[in-house]
Amino acid sequence: ILNVEQSPQSLHVQEGDSTNFTCSFPSSNFYALHWYRWETAKSPEALFVMTLNGDEKKKGRISATLNTKEGYSYLYIKGSQPEDSATYLCASNPSDDYKLSFGAGTTVTVRA
Amino acid sequence: NAGVTQTPKFQVLKTGQSMTLQCAQDMNHNSMYWYRQDPGMGLRLIYYSASEGTTDKGEVPNGYNVSRLNKREFSLRLESAAPSQTSVYFCASSGERASQETQYFGPGTRLLVL
Numbered sequence: 001i002l003n004v005e006q007s008p009q010s011l012h013v014q015e016g017d018s019t020n021f022t023c024s025f026p027s028s029n030f031y032a033l034h035w036y037r038w039e040t041a042k043s044p045e046a047l048f049v050m051t052l053n054g055d056e057k058k059k060g061r062i063s064a065t066l067n068t069k070e071g072y073s074y075l076y077i078k079g080s081q082p083e084d085s086a087t088y089l090c091a092s093n094p095s096d097d098y099k100l101s102f103g104a105g106t107t108v109t110v111r112a
Numbered sequence: 113n114a115g116v117t118q119t120p121k122f123q124v125l126k127t128g129q130s131m132t133l134q135c136a137q138d139m140n141h142n143s144m145y146w147y148r149q150d151p152g153m154g155l156r157l158i159y160y161s162a163s164e165g166t167t168d169k170g171e172v173p174n175g176y177n178v179s180r181l182n183k184r185e186f187s188l189r190l191e192s193a194a195p196s197q198t199s200v201y202f203c204a205s206s207g208e209r210a211s212q213e214t215q216y217f218g219p220g221t222r223l224l225v226l
Contacts, residue, residue, distance in 0.1 A: 004154065032211040043116075043202065044155075046214030089154065093211040098143055098162055099170060100210045102154030 004092050006103035013080045013110050020076045021106040023090030027071030031093040034100060035064055035075055038087045047075075047088075080110045114138055116218035118203050124224045125193045133188040133221050135203030143206045144186035145170075145215065146178060148199040155202065161186055162209075193225045 005024045013019045025033065032051045036044040048057040053068040061078045077084050087107045091100040116137045125131055137144065142163045147155040157170030161180040175197060177189045186205075190197060200222050204215040 034210075034214060036214075043217035043219050046216070049212075049214050051211075091154070096209060096211045098145070098160045098168070098210045099157055100155075100215070101171075102147075102156070104152060104154045 004090060004101045004103040006088075006090055006106050008106060009104065010107040010109070013077075013084075013108060015080060015082060015110055015112050017080055018076065018078045019080060019108065020074050021088070021108075023073045023075070023092075023103055025071050025073075025090075025092040025101075026094070027069060029094035030068050030071070031096050033066055033068075033073050033093075034091040035073070036089040036091070037062075038089055038105070040086075044089060075106075077108070080108075082110045082112055084108060085110045116203055116205055116216050118201075118218040118221050120221060121219065122222045124226065125190075126226050127194060129193050130189065130191050131193065131223075132190075133201055133203075133223075134185070135187065135218060136185045137203075137205040137216070138184065139205060139207075139216065140183070141205035141207050141216075142183070143208065143210070144180065145204040145206075145210075146176075146186070146188045147202045147204065148172065148197075149202060149220075150199050158188065158201075190223075193223075195225045197223065198225045199223060 035047040038044040050066040055066040087105040091102040146158040159178040203218040
C-alpha cells in the first residue's frame, strides 16, 4: 500500500483568485502520477498522467507539475471559477502495473 | 458512447445477504477495476482484471469476489454482506496498465448494509 497524501484536505477560494495544492508520494517508489477531478454526484474524470521528473501539464486554467526526486506534485488553478468546485484526487503507481494508490483528495470550493 | 456503466445505482442490503454489482464498458478496454470509496479516504482498489480471463486482488479484496465475464463486463459479488461494506463502489477501465493510461470511471453504486 503506497502512502499518497494530499494537502490541504479542503480549501475555499474567491472567484477569480488562483490557488494550488499538493500531492505527496514516496519518491523511492514511483512510476506515474495521476490527477483526477471529481464533482459531487459524478464520476472522477482524468486530468493528467505524468511520469517524468519536471513534467508540466496544462488543461485550460488547470496545470500540474511533478517532482519525482522529492516526491510531490502541485495542481494549480488560475482564476478560479465556480465550476472549478470539486474534489481533486491524485494517485500514484509504484511500478509499471495496474495498481493505483489514491490520496484522500483536496476539496475546492469557489465562492462567487 | 456510454463509457462505463454500473448497475444498480443504489442498493440496501441486510447483513448476510448477497448481491452482484454489474459493470460494463464500451471502449474496448483491456483493463477493468473495482474500487470502494469511504469518507475521508481515497479510492481503494478491491480487485482488477488486466485482461479478459484474468483477475487479481487489490488492496482490500476480503469479502468480495469478481468475474470478468468477457472483455466488456466485470462484476463484483458480495457473498455475505457486512455493515463494513457500506460504501460507494466505482468501476473503472483503461486501455493498458494504470501506469500508462488514465482510468475511466462509472457513475458509482451506493451500497448500504444494515
